[in-house]
Amino acid sequence: MAQYFEVHPENPQQRLLKQAVALLERGEVVAVPTDSSYALACHLDDKDAVDRLRRIRQVDDKHHLTLLCRDLSELANYAKVDNKQYRLLKAATPGPYTFLLEATKEVPRRVSHPQRKTIGLRVPDHAVLSELLALHGAPLLATTLIPPGETQPLNDAQEIRSRFEKLIGAVIDAGACASEPTTVVDLTPVGEGGDPVVVRLGRGPVSVLGL
Template sequence: MFRPDLVHLRYLCCRTIYYHLTYYKRQSKFFHSKPQEILMNKLIELNEKSRLQAISLAVRLIANGCVIALPTDTVYGLATDVHNSSAISKLYNVKGRDPSKPIAICTHNVNDIGNWGKTDHLPYGLLDAILPGPVTVVLDRTEILNSDLNPGETKVAIRVPDSGFICDIVSYHKKPITLTSANESNKTSTLKPEEFSTLWPKIDAIFDGGPIGSSSLSRLGSTIVDLSTPNHFSILRDGSALLPTVHVLNSFGLRHL
């Protein structure tokens, strides 16, 4: 079905990439290829020299409703603006995900979680004990979260990755971003960009931070824990940090449902 809103998003994303790549090519050795070549393959290498430029580009793309791929502290992820409903639809299209399946959001600081999920019932210091890191917390959502994000859902999954690149993007964007694994729906999660190359034509930019881990444990993604019930928790996905997460939750007196 033809979607004029998604076509407009594509135009904005291409224009944003062209502007940034042309500018940084003139200003530094940030890119090894010509801007036209990078526009073709969309692959942007991350390194210390290019860090600020990459963050600036990612923030501009997300602000324009683009979908980008980037490394996290677990696997490669897909991200866009939480408050842009058309961008959220585009993200589902990229991944081929069932619209009824919710996606998580990502913020840059533990203190920001309470703006999007209700935390008043949690023991003081609990969230700081498990985050930032490879854990997703599920909480009752607040009213200010975009109603088009996971419509009908009363809860929201929130991540604070142990990844400076993502957290800096969210900090400069000044709003949370969506975050879901960079792979076709129901397929294996990915540890390097080449592993989700089939999605590249649908993604506006791929930020290449190199391989993330090398073991099967690395592909498990974050541990997902539901903390919406006072004094209790439930594990929705074991993930890569199950044991340490359960240990911390028990130490705060929470009981497993």
């Protein structure tokens, strides 16, 4: 049975978020609000939790999971970023964008793409999630909360609770999120002199990136 934490969207109660962090550190998968839609998140270094995350979404190891980072300096610890890539990242973060980049050795091999060795990274612009990441003290591994067989992400915490309460450890309810996923941009070609590739057009406008 999933625990349910109802928090203020701008000034979340730290005692509740600390309880959510404790669940993440015990290997639970938690539904968290973001600046696009709700997402499922877990501890990066917990193999069982990562496997459960994939089972809930019914995606395989070729589906890019995303590291939720507090800021660009943290992101740079987990991705290889050159100057041009950094300028693009700086223009669009924090915000509803996911960037595909080459993973560093800080990223466990089992969570990066098996052939490309890439990982999704993003710096969300959401007060509750930012505070959760600060209390956790490290990035969280996440995926957009799109139910198996469906195409649209969930943005209502009560619905998430009723549909996933036996599969996840907790739901953090900060009110309705947007119901559109992030814009996904592959920045790996930029490192080879190419241009960014828009993989999925979502909530973030690509004009910010000059595309």
